[in-house]
Amino acid sequence: MASIASKELDNVKNLKDSLVRFMMTYKFALDEVNTKINILKQEFQYADDYNPIEHVTSRLKSPESIISKAYRKGFGLTLSAIKENIRDIAGIRITCSFISDIYKISRMLQSQKDITLIETKDYVKNPKPNGYRSVHLIIQIPVFMSDRVDHVFVEVQIRTIAMDFWASLEHKIYYKYDGEIPSELKEELTEAAFTALKLDEKMEKIHDQVNKIKEHNQF
Numbered sequence: 001m002a003s004i005a006s007k008e009l010d011n012v013k014n015l016k017d018s019l020v021r022f023m024m025t026y027k028f029a030l031d032e033v034n035t036k037i038n039i040l041k042q043e044f045q046y047a048d049d050y051n052p053i054e055h056v057t058s059r060l061k062s063p064e065s066i067i068s069k070a071y072r073k074g075f076g077l078t079l080s081a082i083k084e085n086i087r088d089i090a091g092i093r094i095t096c097s098f099i100s101d102i103y104k105i106s107r108m109l110q111s112q113k114d115i116t117l118i119e120t121k122d123y124v125k126n127p128k129p130n131g132y133r134s135v136h137l138i139i140q141i142p143v144f145m146s147d148r149v150d151h152v153f154v155e156v157q158i159r160t161i162a163m164d165f166w167a168s169l170e171h172k173i174y175y176k177y178d179g180e181i182p183s184e185l186k187e188e189l190t191e192a193a194f195t196a197l198k199l200d201e202k203m204e205k206i207h208d209q210v211n212k213i214k215e216h217n218q219f
C-alpha cells in the first residue's frame with residue numbers, strides 16, 4: 001500500500017515539476033523579448049534622440065485561461081498540445097507614437113537572428129469589422145535551459161497610443177457586457193475607432209512635416 005501511495009506522490013511531484021518548468025520557459029521568453037525591446041528603446045534614444053516606443057507591457061496567460069482556451073478550441077489537454085497550439089501564453093504589447101513606428105519596430109524584431117517569425121496579422125492594414133487595429137506577430141525564440149533549448153512562442157502586439165486607447169476601452173466594455181455589446185454602443189465604438197484612425201493619420205502627417213523641416217535645416 002505504502003509503495004502505491006508513494007508512487008502516486010512521485011507522479012504528482014513530477015507533474016508539478018513539469019508544469020512549473022513549462023511556465024518558466026514562457027517567463028524566460030518574455031524576459032528575453034523584454035530585454036530586446038529595452039535595448040532597442042535605449043539605442044533609439046541614444047542614436048536618434050527619438051524613441052518611438054512609448055510603453056511596453058507583458059503578461060503570462062494564467063493556467064486557468066490556458067486550460068479554458070485549450071478546452072474551448074478542442075486541443076488536447078497535454079503540455080505538448082498546449083505548447084504547439086496556444087501561442088499567446090507569453091504576450092508582449094508595445095505601444096508606439098506613430099503608425100510608421102509600428103512597422104519600424106516590427107521589422108527590427110523580425111530581423112534579429114534568433115527570432116523566427118511564425119505569423120503576422122496586420123489589423124492596421126486590414127482592421128477588424130469592429131474597428132480594432134494593431135499588428136500582431138507570433139514569434140519563436142530559443143530559451144537556453146540547463147539541459148535543453150526550448151523554442152518558445154511569444155505573441156507581440158504593436159499599436160499606437162490611439163489604437164491602444166480604443167482597444168482598452170473596447171476590451172472593458174466587451175467584458176462588462178459578457179461579449180454581447182448592445183448594437184448602439186457597438187456602432188459608437190466603431191465610430192470612435194474611425195476617429196482614432198483619423199487622429200493617427202493626422203499625427204503621422206505632422207510628424208512627417210517636422211522631419212522634413214529637420215532634414216532641411218541640417219543642410
Ligand code: GTP
Pocket residue numbers: 088121128130132136166167168170171
Ligand atoms: P485568440 O484565440 O483569442 O487569441 O484570438 P485569435 O487567435 O483570433 O488572435 P487575434 O490575433 O485575432 O487576437 C489576439 C489578441 O488580440 C486578443 O487576445 C486581444 O488581446 C487582441 N484583440 C483581438 N481582437 C480584438 C478586439 O476586437 N478588441 C480588443 N480590445 N482586442 C482585440
Ligand code: MG
Pocket residue numbers: 088
Ligand atoms: Mg489571445
